[in-house]
Amino acid sequence: MQTSSINRRNFNKFLGAAAAGLVLPSRAFASSERAKELNILCWEGYNSDNVLNPFREMHKGIELKAESGTDDPSMINKLRAGEINVWDLINLNQCWAREQMWPEKLIKPISKERFMPYIEKMMPMFYTKEKGVNRFALSPDGTELIGMMQRFGPMNFVVNTKKISKALAEDEGLPMFLDPKMKGKFGLLAWDNWNVLHMCVASGFTPYKVHTPEEIETFKKTAQTLFTNANMIASDPAQLNQALINGEIDAIFSGGTYTCSVARAEGFNEVLHISPLKGPMDGKGSIQWFEVTSVVNNPKVSPLAEDFLEYVQKPDICHTVAMAEASHNPVSQMSQPAVFAKFSKEELNCFQWDTLEEDMNRSADYETIPDNDVLTAIYNEAKRSRG
Amino acid sequence: MNPPFWKKFFGPGLIGSLSATPFLLLMLFGFVAPLLCVVWFGLMPPKTFELLQAPTLENYRTIFEQTYFKSILWSLALAVATVIILLIICYPLAFAIAKIFRGGGYFITYAIVTSLFVSENIRLFGWVIGFMKNGVVGGTLAKYFDIQIDSLLYNIPVIILGMVYVYLPFMLFPLVLGIKMIPDPVREAAFDMGANRWQVFRKIDLPLSMPGVMIGSLLVFVLSIGAISEAKILGGQKVVTIASDIETEFTYAQNWPLGSALSTVFIALTMVVVFLTLSRFDLEKLLGKKSS
Numbered sequence: 001m002q003t004s005s006i007n008r009r010n011f012n013k014f015l016g017a018a019a020a021g022l023v024l025p026s027r028a029f030a031s032s033e034r035a036k037e038l039n040i041l042c043w044e045g046y047n048s049d050n051v052l053n054p055f056r057e058m059h060k061g062i063e064l065k066a067e068s069g070t071d072d073p074s075m076i077n078k079l080r081a082g083e084i085n086v087w088d089l090i091n092l093n094q095c096w097a098r099e100q101m102w103p104e105k106l107i108k109p110i111s112k113e114r115f116m117p118y119i120e121k122m123m124p125m126f127y128t129k130e131k132g133v134n135r136f137a138l139s140p141d142g143t144e145l146i147g148m149m150q151r152f153g154p155m156n157f158v159v160n161t162k163k164i165s166k167a168l169a170e171d172e173g174l175p176m177f178l179d180p181k182m183k184g185k186f187g188l189l190a191w192d193n194w195n196v197l198h199m200c201v202a203s204g205f206t207p208y209k210v211h212t213p214e215e216i217e218t219f220k221k222t223a224q225t226l227f228t229n230a231n232m233i234a235s236d237p238a239q240l241n242q243a244l245i246n247g248e249i250d251a252i253f254s255g256g257t258y259t260c261s262v263a264r265a266e267g268f269n270e271v272l273h274i275s276p277l278k279g280p281m282d283g284k285g286s287i288q289w290f291e292v293t294s295v296v297n298n299p300k301v302s303p304l305a306e307d308f309l310e311y312v313q314k315p316d317i318c319h320t321v322a323m324a325e326a327s328h329n330p331v332s333q334m335s336q337p338a339v340f341a342k343f344s345k346e347e348l349n350c351f352q353w354d355t356l357e358e359d360m361n362r363s364a365d366y367e368t369i370p371d372n373d374v375l376t377a378i379y380n381e382a383k384r385s386r387g
Numbered sequence: 388m389n390p391p392f393w394k395k396f397f398g399p400g401l402i403g404s405l406s407a408t409p410f411l412l413l414m415l416f417g418f419v420a421p422l423l424c425v426v427w428f429g430l431m432p433p434k435t436f437e438l439l440q441a442p443t444l445e446n447y448r449t450i451f452e453q454t455y456f457k458s459i460l461w462s463l464a465l466a467v468a469t470v471i472i473l474l475i476i477c478y479p480l481a482f483a484i485a486k487i488f489r490g491g492g493y494f495i496t497y498a499i500v501t502s503l504f505v506s507e508n509i510r511l512f513g514w515v516i517g518f519m520k521n522g523v524v525g526g527t528l529a530k531y532f533d534i535q536i537d538s539l540l541y542n543i544p545v546i547i548l549g550m551v552y553v554y555l556p557f558m559l560f561p562l563v564l565g566i567k568m569i570p571d572p573v574r575e576a577a578f579d580m581g582a583n584r585w586q587v588f589r590k591i592d593l594p595l596s597m598p599g600v601m602i603g604s605l606l607v608f609v610l611s612i613g614a615i616s617e618a619k620i621l622g623g624q625k626v627v628t629i630a631s632d633i634e635t636e637f638t639y640a641q642n643w644p645l646g647s648a649l650s651t652v653f654i655a656l657t658m659v660v661v662f663l664t665l666s667r668f669d670l671e672k673l674l675g676k677k678s679s
Contacts, residue, residue: 074638080436190624192639232541232623239515239620248520248538373434376640377453384457384627 040066042091045324088305091293094136107294109144151329152290155256163250173276174202188230223382261328265350275359288363429648446648466612473558481562541623549617558603565599
């Protein structure tokens, strides 16, 4: 419950507005009408001119701005810090919309009437007649549609198949990295949220529960082992892929088709994402993500926000979004022949399309961890203690 | 005779105060207010986003219970090493630019300033390409000398190298200005009276260029203690700096109060080190504005 009319969010509203005044065209703020303005906060790909320019052509004179984020929490922080008045669309991984932004009233529902026809044509993991819409695109009570799903993929770890066979990696799963033989032979992609999830799986228990003291102790040992034994730690997948290709490391802890697709597109097919065969999440040892793009609960939201959501359903744009510069990913619309036809054999290969359905079936959803604060503190402690 | 009544209100004092108002307002809203906000947020309960709650020292307890001191020590150590190495590298170069090269000094100055036009991260990634396994260095050695070397990245010396490289201009230019303040006749007089090069350096050059040494060292120290990219990009996070810890708390950990408390500790520590250093050296005196 809010106990005061002055809080950090209110305080930061004017800071957000001030920042917006610097960043955005003043014209937008001089007028209460935002019919010709649209601001998108997104992962890379949606901010590409290849995606934005056709929309600009469709809406002559539009002030269209898209800013790419580097992690989900930072993007949500922007809205919390008062930029809810700035952005019209936000594009994040599945769990954040339903579990954080919706309860905090940072996003608003979108029109079911307008978007259900598109969702009904998506791949079965996003919609089936029997199960309906994927729960992450719905409000917790299931009544409201809170975003549109598009890019997706499994995210576990990446190996160089010249060094570690696919069969062995799939069979051993994430615990493979705890083997003393792996010391100095792997890199750690420091994407904290994913690392914590994968360290739970490597420890042999599901991340999606409040953990017992024994499990916390096991997690601590896992984190310490992984940080101690990692040859390198980087937050840039390209840097780790390079090390994997030139033989500095044999595997990357935390990685997906998302992180290795560009290396594969360049012909390094030995760089392969692995979805483990088994694990502690109801038998699953693999995790998958998909993006949900939601309309921000901006008091003066642009009327073009939903238009843009509809625009990115077009086959050409689906393909452009999928084949972004920094990563290549499948999209939920690939069940439609018109969209699938846009992809070449090489493009399908870069995000491991041939095994993708199988990989996704092996995967649990990416969700928030109930005792994430405890595990993150241990994770950071282990990272600091490495030196 | 007493000054006219109106002069008390419209005299130089008032004009001075009015002139200072824009700066004071800027400092108040641009520096003091955000700083107080950070300090106050550090007293809020962990994992909350509200500013008006009962203050608590919980975040400071967390900081002292956990191993954040390691990050602070690493940041301090890296900053001190950077300052010392830069002093050793830059002093001779600054001396040459100020006293020897004359016109040629401008070329070096422009060359170094030009490097600042390129983003720090891009320059650091240039080093990554140079130092990675089979990169520019390793590949060249392998091809022309048949020498195989491993990656030169992901260790502490390479982090320091990156910091020295990035912060070099911030040490060099204050040193050049400091050395330019040394009057040539004083040096010549010392040589005429039989002083050798070492004595001239110790008794004339170094004391008289001390303002440049001090300002350059403080600039580099304050910038490098907050450095984050070198340890991440070149060091492969071999060490975690305090700036990196603060970033994590504000982003992944979603713990703004702990991030604020860490920032407060960090700012306080930097201020203590800077003021302790300044208290040992009187800049006014060094600049010759005050007699001893």
